[in-house]
Amino acid sequence: MLRILRTTSFRFTLIYVVLFAGAVALLGAYLYSATFGEAAKQTDTVIDSEISVLADLFSTSGSGMLTRVIRQRTAWSDDAIYMLIGAPSGAVLAGNLTALPPEALTAEGDFFNFKFEKPLVDAAGREVGIQQREARGKMMRFRASADAEQSYLVVVARDIASREFLRARSQSVVTRAAMVTIALGVVIGLVFSRSLLGRVEVVNKTARAIRGGDLGQRVPTTGSGDELDDLGSNLNSMLDQIERLMAGMREVSDNIAHDLRSPLTRIRNRLNDALQGDDKAKDEALRATIDDSEKVLATFNALLSIARIQSGEGAGVMAPIDIVAIAEEMAELYEPAAQDAGFEFVFITAPTPPVKGSRELVSQAIANFLDNALKYAEGGTRIELKVGPAKTGGAVLSVADDGPGVEPESRDRIFERFVRLEQSRSTPGSGLGLSLVSAIARAHGATLELQDGLQHKNDEGCGLRIVMTFAPAD
Template sequence: MTLRRTALHGPADHADEATPSSVAAGRTGSWAEGTPLRWRLALLTFAGVALAVGAMTLLTYWSVTTALTVGVDRDLDSQATVLLNRTVDPFYLTNLEGEIQQFKAFHPDTRVSISPPGWSFSRGDVIPVGGEVHGASGSERRSVRTVGNERILSRSDSVGGTVVLAKDMKATHDLITTLASVLLIIAASGTMLAIAAGTLVATAGLKPLKRLQRAVDYVAETDDLRPIAVQGNDEIAQLTRSFNKMLGVLQESRTRQSQLVADAGHELKTPLTSMRTNIEFLMMLNRPGMGDRISEQDRQDLERDVLAQMTELSTLIGDLIDLSREDAGETAREPVELDAVMESSLERVRRRRSDIDFDVDLIPWNLVGDQFSLGRATLNLLDNAAKWSPPGGVVRVRMTQLSDDRVQLSFADSGPGIPPDDRTRVFERFYRSPEARSQPGSGLGLAIVKQTVVRHGGTVRVEESDDGGTMVVMELPGKPQVEASR
C-alpha cells in the first residue's frame, strides 16, 4: 500500500474554543407561575392603564394647583405694586384710611396693611409678616407664604414703603378640593375601564392561542400529524407555521421509521427463510438412518451456506443499527482528525484485502463531528472500492483541500463501474443494482455514508474513475491542521 501524507504550509489557524455558559439554578415558584395567562395579561393591561391614568391625574392636580397659586401671587404682587407707587403721593396719605377701605371694598377677600416711607407704624389690618424674604437691604424686598387659609405677600420698595396683603384662599381651596374630587372620579372610572379593557384584550388576544391549543390537543389525542390551518400573518400565525414545520419533521421521521421497518422486514425475510430451510435439512440429516442421503462434501457446503447466511444476517443487523443511529442524530460531537480516521479505516481494509494495492494521498485535516460515524463511512467506501477491484488492482484515495474550510476525498477503483442511471439511486436504502445482487451485502452501506456526510454538513456523489471504474467523491467541512513542527 502506498501512503503519502501531504503537509500543509501556512500559519496556524487560531480558533477560540467556545465555552458553554453556566445555566442559572432553578427559580423558586411565584404567583405568576400558577396564574392563568389570561389573568396575567388582564392584570398587566390594567396595571399599565391604571398607572397612566394615575400619573395623568397627579400631574393634572399638581399643574392646576400650581397655576392657581401662581395666579393668586401674581394678582397680589400687582396690587402691592400699585399701592406702593401711591404711598409716595402726599394727597394719598392724607386719606390713607379711606383709601384702604376703598381697596377692601373692591377686594373683599383681601386684607391690607400699608406703612408709607418714613413711617414707623402701619395702617389697616394687623397681618403677621414673615417667611423667606427675597431682595437685598436697600432695594425692593418681597416675601410670600401661606398661613391658615390666607396667602400673605409682603412688598417693600427702596424708599422704605411696605405693603402687606393677605388674600383669603378658601374659594381657591374649595376649587382645588372640587378638582381633586373630579380627578378621583375620573381616575376611578379610568381604573374600571382599565379592568374591562384588560379583560377584553386578554380574551381577544388569547383566542388564537386557544385555537392553537385545541389543534395541538387534537394532534396529541388522535396522533394525526396534518398541518394546522394558518390564519393571518401575526406572531400566532408564525408560531403556527413553526408548529407545522415540526409536524412535518415528525411525519417525515415517522415515514422513515415505517419505511425502515418495512424494508428491514423484507430484507431479513429472505436470508431467514433460506437459513431456516438449510437448518431444517441439516436437522433431518442428523436423524437415525438419514446420514447417508447426501455426500460429505454436500454436507460441508450446506454448513458453509448456513454460516454465510448467519454472517449476512449479522452484517444486515449491524447496518440497520448504524442506520438508525444516523437517523437519531443524537451522537456527541467532538474534534476529529479526519486523516487519522482514514488511516485507521485503511488499515482494517488492507488486512481484509491483502491482494489489493492502496495508493493513498492524505493531508492533515480537522473537523468537529462523530468519529465513529466518519470511520464507518470511510470504511464502507474503502470496502466497496476493494470489493469491486480485481485481484492485483489498485484503489486510489485522494484527499484534497478545496478551500480554507472545505476538503474533498475521492475513492476510485478499477472495477466495472456504475451506470449513470444508477449513480443517484445507489445511496437509497436497500437499493442494489443488478450487477451487485450477486455480491454479498445489505444495500445499506452507501445509504449510511450519505446520511453521515450530510449530517456533518458535506456532500457525496458518484462519478467514473479514470480507468472506467467507480469513483465516490465526498466533501466535508473543517480546517487544515498545521503540523507541530511548523
C-alpha cells in the first residue's frame, strides 16, 4: 500500500482531485452568491423600502395613521413582521411581534437577524402550537421633530426561516458531495495506481531478467494500444535490435576466428619460409603477403562498415534522393566492366518518385549487387539493372542475371556474414558483400527479396534477381 501511495500516478490523481474540488468550491461560491446572496440583498432592499414608506407616512399623517397602517399590514398572511412601540412609555401600539428582539437594542439603524415565536394555527384558525422562526429586520426611531420628547420605535422584518433552511440544506449537500468526490477520487487513484503499478512491475521484471542475461525476454503487451503498450512495443523492438547486435557480434567473432585464421597462418608460414630462402623467394613471399594483407584489410573494412551502419553512425543524413540518377551513374561505371567480362548490360528505368535515404549507401548497395552478379553469374550472358516505382508509392531497385542462380533453400543464407555457397568457393571474396547490403536496407527501412532471374538462352539455370524496395519519402 505504501508503495502505491508513493507512485506518480497516485500523486497526480490527488492533484487532480484537489484541483477538481477547488473548481467545485469556486462554482458553489458563485452559485451561492447568485442565489442566496441576491435573495438576502433583495430582502434588505424590501425592508429599507418599507421603512422609507412608513417614515414618509409618519411625517405627513402622524402617529395615528402609522399605527393604523401597521395594524392593517400585520393582518395580511405573509412573511412581513412589524412592531410599533411608543417611547418612553414602552407600550406596544401595533405589530405581530410579541416582544422586542434583544438584537434590536444593539443594532438600531442596522440590519440584524433574530429568532421569534410564531403561533401555529389549524384550518379553523385555532392556535395549536408555537413555532420557532428566524427573521431579518431593522429598527428605526421616528420623531415628529428633532427636539420632540415623544418618539416611536418601528421594527420592520421579514421571515427568512424557509430561505435559511434551504441555504443550510444546500451547504450540507455541497459539503457531502465534496467529501464523496474526494473519497471517490482517492479510491480511483488507488485502483488506477495499483493497475499501473502492476503493468510497470511487469516491465521491471522483464528488465531484471534481461539484466540477468536472459536476452530472449520481452515486455508483454495487452493489445490495448495505449501509451504503455506503445512503450512495451518500442522496448521490445529495442531488445530485438540489441539481441540481433549481440548475436551478430558473436557471429562476427566466430567468423573472424575461423575465416581469418587461415590467411594469417599462411602469412606467418610464408614469412618463415622467406627468411630461409633466397632473394627471389623473399620477393614472392612479400608480394603474396601484401595480397593476403589487403584481403584481410578489406574484410575488416567491410565488417566495420556493417557495424557502423547497423549502429546508425554510418547512415549519415537521410534526405530525399533520386534513385534513377544514382543507378545511371553506377550503370555508366559498371557497363564497361560487364562488357569486358562477356555480359550484355541492360539498364531499364521508369519515372520513379524520390525516396529518403543516403546517396553514398545506396550507391554502395548497387555496386555490391553488380559485383555479386559479375562474380557469380558464371556461364551467363546478361546482367540487368532496373529501377521503377513501387506499387506502394516508393521505389524498386533490382539487379538480375541469367547465371546458375541460387537454390531456393539457400537463398535466406546469402545475406549472412561470411556465408559462401559451394558453387562460389573458388571465387575470390569474403562473403560480406550482401551482408553489407542487408545492413544498408535495414538502415533505410527497405526490404530485400530474392527471386528467379533472367532465363538463359540455352535454358540452363534460372539466374538470380535481388530486389530492394524503398518506402516512399515523407
